[in-house]
Amino acid sequence: MIKISFPDGSSRDYESPVSGLSIAQSISPSLAKKCVAVKVDGELRDLNRPFSHDAAVQLVTETDPAALEILRHSAAHLLAEAVRSLYPAAKFGVGPAIEEGFYYDIDLGEVVLTEGDLPAIEKAMQKLAAENKAVVRREASKAEALAIFDSDPYKTELIGALPEGETITLYSQGNFTDLCRGPHLPSAKWLRYFKLTSLAGAYWRGDSKNKQLTRVYGTAFYTEKELADYLFLVEERKKRDHRKLGKELGLFMLSEFGPGFPFWLPKGMILRRELESFWYKVHLKEGYQLIQTPIMLNKDLWVISGHWMNYRENMYTSTIDDMEFAIKPMNCPGGMLVYKRDIHSYKDFPLKVGELGLVHRHEASGALNGLFRVRNFTQDDAHIFMTEDMIVHEIQELVRLYEYMYSVFGLSYHIELSTRPLEKYIGDIATWDRAEKALADALNAIGKPFKINPGDGAFYGPKLDFKLRDSMNRIWQCGTIQLDMNLPERFDLTYIDANGEKKRPVMLHRALFGSIERFIGILIEHYAGAFPTWLAPVQVKVIPVNNAFHLAYGKELIKQFIDNDLRVEIDDREEKLGYKIREAQTLKIPFQLVLGDKEVLDRTVTYRRYGEQEQTTLPIADFIALVKSEKPKSN
RNA sequence: GCCGGAAUAGCUCAAUGGCAGAGCAACUGAUUUGUAAUCAGUAGGUUGCAGGUUCAAGUCCUGUUUUCGGCACCA
Numbered sequence: 001m002i003k004i005s006f007p008d009g010s011s012r013d014y015e016s017p018v019s020g021l022s023i024a025q026s027i028s029p030s031l032a033k034k035c036v037a038v039k040v041d042g043e044l045r046d047l048n049r050p051f052s053h054d055a056a057v058q059l060v061t062e063t064d065p066a067a068l069e070i071l072r073h074s075a076a077h078l079l080a081e082a083v084r085s086l087y088p089a090a091k092f093g094v095g096p097a098i099e100e101g102f103y104y105d106i107d108l109g110e111v112v113l114t115e116g117d118l119p120a121i122e123k124a125m126q127k128l129a130a131e132n133k134a135v136v137r138r139e140a141s142k143a144e145a146l147a148i149f150d151s152d153p154y155k156t157e158l159i160g161a162l163p164e165g166e167t168i169t170l171y172s173q174g175n176f177t178d179l180c181r182g183p184h185l186p187s188a189k190w191l192r193y194f195k196l197t198s199l200a201g202a203y204w205r206g207d208s209k210n211k212q213l214t215r216v217y218g219t220a221f222y223t224e225k226e227l228a229d230y231l232f233l234v235e236e237r238k239k240r241d242h243r244k245l246g247k248e249l250g251l252f253m254l255s256e257f258g259p260g261f262p263f264w265l266p267k268g269m270i271l272r273r274e275l276e277s278f279w280y281k282v283h284l285k286e287g288y289q290l291i292q293t294p295i296m297l298n299k300d301l302w303v304i305s306g307h308w309m310n311y312r313e314n315m316y317t318s319t320i321d322d323m324e325f326a327i328k329p330m331n332c333p334g335g336m337l338v339y340k341r342d343i344h345s346y347k348d349f350p351l352k353v354g355e356l357g358l359v360h361r362h363e364a365s366g367a368l369n370g371l372f373r374v375r376n377f378t379q380d381d382a383h384i385f386m387t388e389d390m391i392v393h394e395i396q397e398l399v400r401l402y403e404y405m406y407s408v409f410g411l412s413y414h415i416e417l418s419t420r421p422l423e424k425y426i427g428d429i430a431t432w433d434r435a436e437k438a439l440a441d442a443l444n445a446i447g448k449p450f451k452i453n454p455g456d457g458a459f460y461g462p463k464l465d466f467k468l469r470d471s472m473n474r475i476w477q478c479g480t481i482q483l484d485m486n487l488p489e490r491f492d493l494t495y496i497d498a499n500g501e502k503k504r505p506v507m508l509h510r511a512l513f514g515s516i517e518r519f520i521g522i523l524i525e526h527y528a529g530a531f532p533t534w535l536a537p538v539q540v541k542v543i544p545v546n547n548a549f550h551l552a553y554g555k556e557l558i559k560q561f562i563d564n565d566l567r568v569e570i571d572d573r574e575e576k577l578g579y580k581i582r583e584a585q586t587l588k589i590p591f592q593l594v595l596g597d598k599e600v601l602d603r604t605v606t607y608r609r610y611g612e613q614e615q616t617t618l619p620i621a622d623f624i625a626l627v628k629s630e631k632p633k634s635n
Numbered sequence: 636g637c638c639g640g641a642a643u644a645g646c647u648c649a650a651u652g653g654c655a656g657a658g659c660a661a662c663u664g665a666u667u668u669g670u671a672a673u674c675a676g677u678a679g680g681u682u683g684c685a686g687g688u689u690c691a692a693g694u695c696c697u698g699u700u701u702u703c704g705g706c707a708c709c710a
Contacts, residue, residue: 200639207707208636208708215638364708517710578670578672597669
């Protein structure tokens with residue numbers, strides 16, 4: 001007899017051996033039907049895998065988050081089985097579950113798969129799933145596994161990398177067998193609501209030196225409704241795409257004459273300038289000084305900074321009077337020269353110097369993506385010079401500032417600590433270790449959780465990355481705080497300490513939005529183009545009911561609005577009211593004012609907010625005050 | 636950069652290898668309108684670019700540029 005305990009604290013005795021399934025059946029047959037896996041002492045296992053020891057058991061049903069991953073993982077196997085049936089020569093790489101579904105990487109040899117082939121594969125999957133073959137787990141030694149997969153070079157490579165003596169598990173459904181850690185669904189009967197979504201190339205083992213395989217993406221759910229909801233969400237995301245909205249709302253454009261170099265249109269320029277003004281205001285209040293450094297500087301400077309050695313392939317260069325120059329990919333070296341202009345005292349610290357600096361980076365052509373990934377962008381940069389013992393406090397101050405700024409936009413984020421790169425880095429390892437520790441200490445001291453991202457630091461120092469999640473559910477790096485003990489050394493920065501001696505300062509590089517361009521792209525999608533009043537390019541649209549009787553009043557109003565710094569447009573076209581209202585709505589203007597006899601007579605305005613039906617009538621001055629009041633809370 | 640799609644009017648999209656079209660926007664006129672599209676007319680194009688095949692190319696082929704979905708890289 002063995003003792004099985006359950007999450008609710010109860011326990012029961014069983015005849016050994018048991019399995020998740022037999023336990024579930026002993027409780028209730030209907031429960032057994034809903035179970036897809038089992039957690040034994042916290043370890044996720046196949047439902048029908050027997051065991052014979054006392055254990056804490058948790059049955060995993062369809063609604064458990066772990067169950068979705070299992071479903072998708074099994075869907076990936078089903079995909080592979082279907083592909084093998086249609087393309088017998090296919091060689092398989094890996095096929096994991098991912099956040100929104102699953103994929104399988106496949107080498108199809110000479111065969112080129114297109115999106116048009118997906119329905120046929122999907123159909124084959126459905127047919128195989130309907131056969132409801134049992135999924136069988138078995139264990140094998142390394143030698144056995146190598147023999148089984150001897151015609152699958154990718155699988156043998158994976159098996160070869162496993163440590164000697166490790167038990168290798170295989171899962172079979174029908175005559176299709178895959179190398180897999182598991183667990184899996186007990187059978188394919190659960191696989192009903194899935195869809196193959198897209199196709200892409202992907203490097204074997206994620207390394208661009210390796211061959212590229214064909215990756216088939218799909219998603220799967222337990223219910224038809226969840227699948228439909230997901231597909232609906234994907235459509236909704238497309239509607240929010242900042243490239244589409246940017247075009248429709250006249251915010252920015254891209255030209256094939258300058259791939260990756262965005263053009264700002266008048267409406268986008270207003271949005272951008274509002275955002276920058278806000279940034280300047282907040283930073284002045286936080287005690288920052290502001291500078292601007294040149295776009296282009298002599299190569300010798302980049303040699304000193306280390307960029308020439310470590311960042312050369314991303315830099316644009318040119319020759320001026322027979323001397324080589326580079327367009328800045330970062331603002332820091334220029335900032336260093338500004339620091340060196342003066343002698344600094346410890347009393348000046350922390351010295352916070354900000355710059356909205358336009359940088360250019362030669363990004364890979366395939367990486368370009370609207371405003372999210374461009375070749376020139378404005379970093380909302382700052383360099384903070386200080387003594388080493390000020391680091392922890394300054395980082396805490398920054399985290400507080402970032403938290404405030406993101407909260408203004410209602411954006412959520414998480415922090416990652418990126419450590420020293422394995423190859424390209426400057427300075428000695430002890431200095432790096434100290435810097436990494438300082439960053440971690442600062443976050444720990446204020447209880448901010450963070451994840452470690454090994455080897456992802458900048459070449460000159462470790463960094464904290466602030467990752468924002470956009471409406472497309474993609475994660476974007478925005479804010480960053482980088483601790484640099486190397487550049488001050490390379491530029492021989494000094495300050496005078498309390499004893500009158502020259503000392504070396506440390507420096508933080510930091511950007512809050514990261515890139516103004518990317519941040520605006522995120523905002524466009526976040527707000528779906530319906531910006532808060534303070535950012536909206538046009539805040540108020542004035543619509544006279546009948547130009548003959550109401551236009552004069554409208555013109556009088558917009559003069560008053562403009563005098564009060566409201567951004568306003570008047571629609572004086574000879575169109576029906578409904579037509580003009582529709583347009584104001586599609587342009588997502590926060591306030592639309594309809595002027596008719598009533599308003600002219602009472603000298604009032606009647607407004608309707610974007611997205612609402614309610615109409616409100618106010619005296620002119622009250623309306624102006626209302627619009628002006630819609631500003632971000634202050635820091 | 637790599638793999639696979641796509642590129643036609645300002646926008647969204649049609650067009651068996653056989654006369655390049657529609658809707659919206661623009662412009663003109665009529666209509667004078669109270670909360671999401673009034674009616675009629677006009678104009679708009681070297682089908683991304685460069686070659687090729689063909690009696691004939693938006694359509695087929697080659698190259699190239701841009702762009703989309705990923706991969707790799709990254710703010």
